[in-house]
Structure formats: C-alpha cells, structure tokens
Amino acid sequence: MTGRSVQLEPAAGSDLDDVRSLLRANDLPAADVGANADSIYRVIDEGDLVGLGGVERYGTVGLLRSVVVTEANRGEGYGTAICDALEAQARSTGVETLFLLTTTATEFFRERGYEPAERTAVPESIRQTNEFTDLCPETAACLRKDLAEKRDGDRFGSTPP
Numbered sequence: 001m002t003g004r005s006v007q008l009e010p011a012a013g014s015d016l017d018d019v020r021s022l023l024r025a026n027d028l029p030a031a032d033v034g035a036n037a038d039s040i041y042r043v044i045d046e047g048d049l050v051g052l053g054g055v056e057r058y059g060t061v062g063l064l065r066s067v068v069v070t071e072a073n074r075g076e077g078y079g080t081a082i083c084d085a086l087e088a089q090a091r092s093t094g095v096e097t098l099f100l101l102t103t104t105a106t107e108f109f110r111e112r113g114y115e116p117a118e119r120t121a122v123p124e125s126i127r128q129t130n131e132f133t134d135l136c137p138e139t140a141a142c143l144r145k146d147l148a149e150k151r152d153g154d155r156f157g158s159t160p161p
Contacts, residue, residue: 004076004078004080005081006045006050006078006082007085008041008042008043008082010037010040010041011033011037011041012037016034016037016040018049019040019042019052020033022051022052022068023052027104028066029065029066029130029131029135032130035130036056039055040054040066041053041054041085043078043085045073050069050076051070051073051079052067052082053065053068053082053083053086055086055095055098056131057094057095059125060094060096060097061096061098062095062098063100063126063129063132064098064100067079067082067083080112083109083112091148096148097148098114099123099126099143100142101136102140102143103136103139103140103141106141106143109143109145110143113145114143115143116143118142119132119138119142122144
C-alpha cells in the first residue's frame with residue numbers, strides 16, 4: 001500500500017509500557033526509553049497502536065531510532081509512512097542529516113535514500129548516544145541521510161525557505 005499518512009503522537013506516561021513491549025517484541029533496544037521519551041512517537045490508527053519511531057535531535061543532526069510496525073500491520077505501508085513523518089518532523093526542526101543503526105532493516109532504509117556511513121565519521125553527539133555506545137552491536141549497519149536537500153517541495157511537510 002502506498003500513500004499512507006500517519007500522525008505522530010508523543011509517547012508519555014503509561015504509553016511507555018506499550019512502547020517498551022513493542023520494542024522488546026521486535027528485538028529493539030528498550031532500556032533507555034524513559035530517558036528519551038520526548039523523542040519517541042506512537043502511531044495510532046483507528047484507536048490501535050500500529051507502530052512507533054523516534055528522532056533524537058542534536059543540533060543539525062539527528063538519530064533515527066526504534067522504527068517498528070506491529071506484526072499485524074506490516075506490509076500496509078506504515079513503516080514508510082512513519083519514516084516519512086519522522087523525517088519531515090526532523091527537517092522542520094532544523095535537522096539536516098539523520099543517522100541510524102540497524103541489524104535487520106538495511107535494505108528498507110537504503111531504498112529510502114540512506115547511505116552507508118562509517119561509525120567513525122558520525123558526529124560526536126550521535127556517537128555518544130546510548131544507541132551507539134551500549135545498545136546496538138558493532139555489527140549494526142550505520143546509515144545516514146541528508147534531509148536539507150529536500151526542504152522545498154517535499155510532499156511530507158516542507159519547511160518554508
């Protein structure tokens with residue numbers, strides 16, 4: 001399915017238990033969810049949690065993390081829609097480059113325009129995150145995407161010049 005649109009809802013309070021459960025069920029890091037709750041968003045469709053994701057912002061760079069779709073909703077376009085929404089939101093707050101680590105979704109992100117990046121070339125602010133230092137293995141693929149070039153005319157939430 002293409003063209004799906006989603007709304008991001010900040011995860012807070014009792015929502016964090018659902019976030020942790022969904023992350024753990026999909027072998028994604030959940031240990032620092034409470035410390036980074038302000039950067040995690042739930043995606044609700046017709047009253048049901050269908051997925052989540054987050055962006056930790058560090059100036060003009062950000063860490064895309066914890067993008068996951070519930071098993072029952074996979075293949076429906078939610079993963080793409082969640083990434084579109086997170087990238088648009090990051091762009092609107094001044095993030096020019098997103099980085100991520102993944103052990104299972106390299107091809108998905110490559111198809112979205114993310115390119116391989118050497119961990120040593122990632123900005124220090126991102127390399128110091130729990131995701132990089134403790135939660136993801138060294139074998140995880142490190143990817144980056146420039147957002148700045150898509151500011152004007154972006155169909156997912158352009159920012160005026």
